Amino acid sequence: MENMTILLNVESKKLENMTIKHQDAVAIVEPQRKRIDASFAIKFREDVIALVEQGQKKLVLNLSNVEFVDSSGLGAVVSIMKAIGGNQNLTLCHVKDSVLAVFKLTRMDKIFIILPSEEEAVARLQH
Amino acid sequence: MSSKLEKELHILVVDDSTSYRRLLARHLQKWGGYKIIEAEDGTQALDIILNQNISMVISDWEMPGLNGPELCQAMRNAALDHYVYFILVTSRGSTEDLILGMESGADDFLTKPIDQQELRVRLRAGERILKLEEQLEEKNQSLNDAYKLIEADLKAAADMQQSLLPQSNIYIENVDCKWFFQPSLFVSGDMHSYFKLDEDHMGFYSVDVSGHGVKPAMLSVPLSRFLSHGSNNGLLKKVDSTGTSYIITPPSVVVSELNAQFQMTRQDSTYFTIVYGVLNIRTGIGQMTRAGHPNPIIVHQDGQIEVIAEGGLPVGFIENPDYTNSQFQLLTGSRLYLYTDGITECEDKDEQLFGEDRLLNLLCERRSMSLTHALDALQTDLLAWRGSKKTAFNDDISMLAIGFN
Numbered sequence: 001m002e003n004m005t006i007l008l009n010v011e012s013k014k015l016e017n018m019t020i021k022h023q024d025a026v027a028i029v030e031p032q033r034k035r036i037d038a039s040f041a042i043k044f045r046e047d048v049i050a051l052v053e054q055g056q057k058k059l060v061l062n063l064s065n066v067e068f069v070d071s072s073g074l075g076a077v078v079s080i081m082k083a084i085g086g087n088q089n090l091t092l093c094h095v096k097d098s099v100l101a102v103f104k105l106t107r108m109d110k111i112f113i114i115l116p117s118e119e120e121a122v123a124r125l126q127h
Numbered sequence: 128m129s130s131k132l133e134k135e136l137h138i139l140v141v142d143d144s145t146s147y148r149r150l151l152a153r154h155l156q157k158w159g160g161y162k163i164i165e166a167e168d169g170t171q172a173l174d175i176i177l178n179q180n181i182s183m184v185i186s187d188w189e190m191p192g193l194n195g196p197e198l199c200q201a202m203r204n205a206a207l208d209h210y211v212y213f214i215l216v217t218s219r220g221s222t223e224d225l226i227l228g229m230e231s232g233a234d235d236f237l238t239k240p241i242d243q244q245e246l247r248v249r250l251r252a253g254e255r256i257l258k259l260e261e262q263l264e265e266k267n268q269s270l271n272d273a274y275k276l277i278e279a280d281l282k283a284a285a286d287m288q289q290s291l292l293p294q295s296n297i298y299i300e301n302v303d304c305k306w307f308f309q310p311s312l313f314v315s316g317d318m319h320s321y322f323k324l325d326e327d328h329m330g331f332y333s334v335d336v337s338g339h340g341v342k343p344a345m346l347s348v349p350l351s352r353f354l355s356h357g358s359n360n361g362l363l364k365k366v367d368s369t370g371t372s373y374i375i376t377p378p379s380v381v382v383s384e385l386n387a388q389f390q391m392t393r394q395d396s397t398y399f400t401i402v403y404g405v406l407n408i409r410t411g412i413g414q415m416t417r418a419g420h421p422n423p424i425i426v427h428q429d430g431q432i433e434v435i436a437e438g439g440l441p442v443g444f445i446e447n448p449d450y451t452n453s454q455f456q457l458l459t460g461s462r463l464y465l466y467t468d469g470i471t472e473c474e475d476k477d478e479q480l481f482g483e484d485r486l487l488n489l490l491c492e493r494r495s496m497s498l499t500h501a502l503d504a505l506q507t508d509l510l511a512w513r514g515s516k517k518t519a520f521n522d523d524i525s526m527l528a529i530g531f532n
Contacts, residue, residue, distance in 0.1 A: 038338060045396060071337035071468075075396040078444050082391065106400070106419040107440050 018047060026125050027051060028118060030062040036073030045076035049083045058125040059084055062118050064094035069102050078108070087113050093121035135162045136254065137179070141172040141186035141198065142216070151185060154243055158250075169193025173201050181211055183253055185237075188217040188228075196231035203232035210260040212253040216241065281313040281341070288344060291351045293320050299329050301408045303530040305498040307506055309469075315523040316343025316399075317467045322356040324364050325373045327409050330356055331529060333420060333465035336399040337441075339523050346389075346397055353385065354403070378403045378416035379450040382442065386418075386450075391443045398443030402435075402465050411457035411531050416450050418442050421468050424487060426494045428460030432487055457531035462498065464490060469524035470505075476514045498530050 017040065021028045029048055033040050052059070061077070069077070081090050092114045095103070103109040115121045138161050142148045148165050155161045164181065166172035169192050175181065184202070188195040195215045202211060215228045218239040228236060234256065235249050292308055304321050316336035324330045332354055336343030356363055362384055364373040381403050391398050402423055404415025415423065419441030425433040435455065440448040457463060466486075473481040489508060493501040505526070513520065 041396075049393075070472075071335070071400075072396075074441075075337045075391070075398055078398070079391060079393075079396040082445075083393065105421070107438065108444070111440065111445065 018044065020051070023122055024126065026058040026060055026122050027056045028060040028062055028122065030064065032065055034065060035068040035070075036066055036076060037068065037070040038072045041070075041072035041076040044073075045079050048080050052080070052083045057084070057089060059090050060118065060121040060125065061090065061092045062094050062121070063092060063096065063099060067096055067098055069099050074102060074106060074108065077112070081112070087111060089125065091115055091121040091124050093118050135160055136182050136257075137162050137164060138183045138185060139164045139166060139172060139175055139181045141166045141169065141184060141190070141195075143167055143187065143190045147187070151241070151246075154246060155250075158247065169195070169198040169201075172198055176202055176207075176211065177205060180209075182209075182257055183212045183214070183250070185214045185216060188215055188219065188224075196228055196233070199228075199231040199233050209264075210257060212257055214249060214253065278313075284341070284344065285310060285313040288314055288318075288347070291318065291320070291348065293322070297322070299323050299408060301532050302329065302406070303498055303532065304331075304528065305502055305530075306525070306527040307502050308525045309506075309520060309523065310339075310344075311469070311520050311523050312340050314341055314344035315339065315525070316347060317469070317523040317525040318347040318351050319465065319525055319527040320351065320354070321527065321529065324356060324375055324405065327407055328375055329406050329408055330363055330375075330404070331406065331465065331527065332401060332403040333423075333467065333525070333527055334399055334401045335420060335467040335469075335523070337397055343397060343399075346399065350385075350389075350399070353388070354381075375405055377452055378405060378414050379452045382416045382418050382439070382450045386442045386448065387446075389443045390446065398441050400441045400468075406457070406463075406529070406531075411461070413455050413457065414452040415455065416452055418450060421466055421471055422483065424464040424466075424490060425455060425457065426462050426464070426490050427458055428494060430491060430494065432491055434483075434487070457529075459532060460494075461531045462490070462494065463529045463531075464526060465528075466526040467523060469520060469522035470509065470526065472522065473509055473512055473520065473524070475512050481509065481512050498528050502526065502528060 017032050019030045019032065031044060036044060081087060084090050092112050093116065095114050100109060103112060115124060138155060140148050140151050140163060152163045152165065155163050164175060166175055168190050172186065173193065176184065186195045186198055193201065199213050199215065213233045214235045214237055215233045216237045216239060217224060225236065234253065237246060237249060306319060308315065308317065316339050317334065319333040321329060321331040334347060334350060336346045353362060362376060362381055364375045367374050382401060400419035402415055402417045402420045404413055406413035415435065417423065417435055417438030419438065423435040435453050437451060437453045439450040471481055471483050471486060489505060493504060509524065
């Protein structure tokens with residue numbers, strides 16, 4: 001069983017503009033684009049919600065590459081949160097100041113769970 | 128007289144040697160499908176090209192008057208509405224000549240003496256190019272037609288949306304309301320309005336539906352109906368038990384109700400931000416509820432600025448958020464500004480944002496200007512910020528200003 005776990009930790013695949021890693025039951029999604037805006041938000045939302053609909057129950061969104069999120073981008077992240085059943089199943093990490101500002105303006109900084117590092121974000125969902 | 132008969136390609140043969148022209152003509156006639164026209168010099172050829180429907184030219188290089196390359200150049204300069212395939216026939220074969228020929232706009236070359244097979248092959252190549260040009264022209268036409276239809280539809284939708292904006296003949300005592308509304312793509316995801324609720328109160332709102340273009344514009348329409356003050360017993364006000372006056376719904380309740388009605392769905396992640404408020408036009412006291420919308424700004428005549436930063440989540444995100452009523456007081460000369468993020472997030476050429484601070488400073492500086500002038504100046508500033516090369520904004524922008532007297 002332990003050998004299996006090590007294999008699962010390392011497995012990763014590249015979807016268009018996004019990398020997805022799995023660590024036990026947690027999927028870590030890292031968008032590779034600087035901007036989650038009207039041109040990317042729909043695909044991003046659909047790809048991640050597809051994961052959820054295929055059975056993914058815990059999700060970390062690593063936003064270390066993202067510098068800009070507009071209204072469509074914010075809608076996409078909220079949509080993902082609703083699809084996975086709320087902020088108890090979703091953690092955000094590596095959120096840049098410019099993106100945090102958008103969350104603060106819309107008060108989503110109080111709703112999203114935002115942690116500094118990917119390790120902490122994953123750990124939160126593992127209890 | 129079907130147009131299929133016109134499938135014959137019209138080829139113009141240009142050469143000052145009659146026997147040479149005849150030789151070429153005989154070859155072409157043998158192969159069929161070509162109609163041959165002859166010209167004995169460049170000037171005559173140009174005249175024929177400009178006035179008749181010629182698809183292909185086979186022209187000698189050395190001719191008195193206009194030579195081959197000069198004829199080709201003149202033809203290209205004429206910018207005809209159809210493509211003409213030009214083959215230069217030359218006994219000169221040097222690279223300089225080829226370059227000269229190419230630069231004059233020729234499509235292909237043949238060297239004298241012309242080999243029949245080679246001529247045939249080159250002609251076929253030319254015909255393929257002409258066919259491609261024809262298909263391209265047809266596709267362009269279809270695209271243009273489709274675009275015209277779409278544009279007409281969008282303009283009609285834009286007109287409809289404009290009719291939902293406050294009409295200029297509304298008069299409310301003690302207040303002076305001015306606004307601007309600029310969709311980025313004919314129609315807008317923004318909407319704003321102001322209206323009288325009863326003898327002493329007015330209502331106002333500014334909405335920004337996520338995204339821009341047709342989709343958010345489609346939500347702004349039913350939303351404006353929901354927020355219509357026309358109904359005497361609707362969301363915004365209800366007739367009281369005596370039947371003689373109105374109970375005005377507090378803004379936080381209005382926004383909560385909107386949130387219940389407009390939740391995001393699995394299929395559609397559209398949501399909106401809003402400021403909705405009620406102002407007593409006699410006292411200047413009011414309440415407003417802000418849901419994710421940019422902070423409303425109050426500029427007082429003495430230069431003091433208040434920013435309403437309290438607020439709740441955008442509408443449609445979660446089922447039971449908390450919305451609060453923020454109190455405010457307008458004094459004589461005070462101005463309340465509601466606007467959408469197209470303004471504060473307007474980017475210059477270096478992707479720098481216009482920002483709330485810049486907006487505050489400009490509104491404060493211009494607090495003694497007439498409201499109309501202040502709003503016009505702001506629009507000018509925003510365009511300048513965007514950069515001289517751009518004439519439109521890439522997001523919807525709108526602002527509603529309420530001046531209290």
